[in-house]
Amino acid sequence: MEQLERVLRDEWGRLLALLAAWCRRVDLAEDGLADAFEAAARTWPEAGPPANPAGWLLTTARRRITDALRTEAVAARKEPLLEVEASLQQEARRVLAAPPETEVVMDERLRLVLLCAHPSLSREASAALTLRLVLGVATEDVARLFLVPTATMAARLTRARKKLAGARFAVPPPDELDARVGTVADIAYLAFTSGYAPGSGADVLRADVAGEAVRLVRVLRSVLPSRYDELDALLALMVLQHARRDARTVDGRLVLLPDQDRRRWHHDEASEALDLLRPLVTGPPAPYLLQALIAAEHAIALSAGATRWDRIVERYDELLGLGDSPVVRLNRAVAVAERSGPAAGLAALEEVALPGHRLPAVRAELLARLGRDAEARVAYDTALALCRNDAEAAHLRDRRGLTRGGRSSASP
Numbered sequence: 390m391e392q393l394e395r396v397l398r399d400e401w402g403r404l405l406a407l408l409a410a411w412c413r414r415v416d417l418a419e420d421g422l423a424d425a426f427e428a429a430a431r432t433w434p435e436a437g438p439p440a441n442p443a444g445w446l447l448t449t450a451r452r453r454i455t456d457a458l459r460t461e462a463v464a465a466r467k468e469p470l471l472e473v474e475a476s477l478q479q480e481a482r483r484v485l486a487a488p489p490e491t492e493v494v495m496d497e498r499l500r501l502v503l504l505c506a507h508p509s510l511s512r513e514a515s516a517a518l519t520l521r522l523v524l525g526v527a528t529e530d531v532a533r534l535f536l537v538p539t540a541t542m543a544a545r546l547t548r549a550r551k552k553l554a555g556a557r558f559a560v561p562p563p564d565e566l567d568a569r570v571g572t573v574a575d576i577a578y579l580a581f582t583s584g585y586a587p588g589s590g591a592d593v594l595r596a597d598v599a600g601e602a603v604r605l606v607r608v609l610r611s612v613l614p615s616r617y618d619e620l621d622a623l624l625a626l627m628v629l630q631h632a633r634r635d636a637r638t639v640d641g642r643l644v645l646l647p648d649q650d651r652r653r654w655h656h657d658e659a660s661e662a663l664d665l666l667r668p669l670v671t672g673p674p675a676p677y678l679l680q681a682l683i684a685a686e687h688a689i690a691l692s693a694g695a696t697r698w699d700r701i702v703e704r705y706d707e708l709l710g711l712g713d714s715p716v717v718r719l720n721r722a723v724a725v726a727e728r729s730g731p732a733a734g735l736a737a738l739e740e741v742a743l744p745g746h747r748l749p750a751v752r753a754e755l756l757a758r759l760g761r762d763a764e765a766r767v768a769y770d771t772a773l774a775l776c777r778n779d780a781e782a783a784h785l786r787d788r789r790g791l792t793r794g795g796r797s798s799a800s801p
Contacts, residue, residue, distance in 0.1 A: 392438050393429055399597070400443045401525025406501045408450055415504060416554055417454050419522065425449035499608055506572040507556055508565075514549040515572050516579040521546055524598050526583045533777065534583060536744050566613065574623050574677065577606045581627050585637070596634040603627050618672060621665050626681035628662040629688050631655075643784045647693040659688045679708050698728035715743040723751060731758040746775035750785060762792040 408418035425446045439445040505519040520526040532542035584599030606624045636649035666685060669678055683704045690696040705721035718741045726734025734755045741748055753768030769789035776782045
């Protein structure tokens with residue numbers, strides 16, 4: 390049902406953090422919350438949703454977890470069951486009594502994301518697990534972000550959970566925390582990306598998820614024992630992109646950057662990000678810094694036509710010098726097309742190998758600009774066959790329909 394899906398999307402991360410803080414076991418928290426949602430799917434359609442859906446799910450999940458702990462305590466015979474439950478209830482009073490947006494709850498989310506950044510996990514596994522556990526991103530959409538099949542991602546998530554079994558749900562000491570900063574930065578940016586990379590289904594974007602990732606970086610910067618240029622650059626990058634959130638859609642349809650109404654951008658946020666970048670510009674090049682400088686070029690341009698695409702291409706070249714990436718090559722090809730024309734962009738695309746719909750979509754756009762409409766329609770059809778998001782597919786059909794002969798055969 391629609392309301393349950395909305396609660397799953399909006400409340401999963403908060404509820405999981407509360408439950409994990411309560412029982413100090415991520416595996417039990419996730420299992421209990423999943424059981425609660427399954428119970429809701431069975432009972433809500435007939436009985437109707439409760440007045441407080443999140444509270445109902447939290448209570449139901451706690452009962453499932455208590456049952457599991459009772460079974461474990463009896464089997465292990467380590468301590469009397471009443472002592473186990475009393476300890477849990479005492480810890481729960483502190484966390485569960487807090488309103489959703491207090492520092493207490495945010496602290497528990499921080500603990501959860503740091504647990505997901507455990508050194509026993511690879512950075513990719515940590516990021517994927519955080520997207521799934523902390524922000525409730527569907528496994529299918531996590532897989533799409535990592536360019537792997539859903540079954541592959543599901544298996545990776547299962548392995549990551551098993552590695553964390555028994556790990557402490559606590560903020561690590563300063564020396565260990567320092568070592569995790571890079572991992573946490575990657576996690577936060579992938580979480581942010583999940584909000585603005587349209588997922589499967591009807592969602593155009595999820596600015597709320599992106600906002601959570603921005604807040605996560607702000608919290609990390611406030612609690613870390615020293616200043617990290619990497620996090621400053623990351624925050625600048627995220628804020629610059631997040632500042633465009635209100636202009637990214639109109640009437641539920643995607644609006645690409647060149648077509649956005651810049652009056653709807655949050656210019657105060659962009660100014661904050663530019664202030665963060667100024668002391669970093671003279672430092673050594675790093676991935677988040679270079680990406681932030683690219684975003685800054687869009688922010689300072691008075692119009693799309695005034696964008697300094699020559700500088701943007703140079704930044705992408707610097708990024709490729711730090712490490713090859715098909716996504717960077719694709720974005721560079723777009724910038725080359727804006728700087729030197731669609732033919733140059735197509736030539737740059739020859740160096741790109743990237744699964745999914747984005748590559749054929751860009752190729753189709755450049756072919757259409759060159760007037761090669763028949764080839765453009767074939768590329769649009771390829772992109773449409775691979776696209777899993779309704780809003781993106783609608784945009785691709787609209788663009789296909791603008792080619793000569795495209796409207797009649799571009800029906801959904």
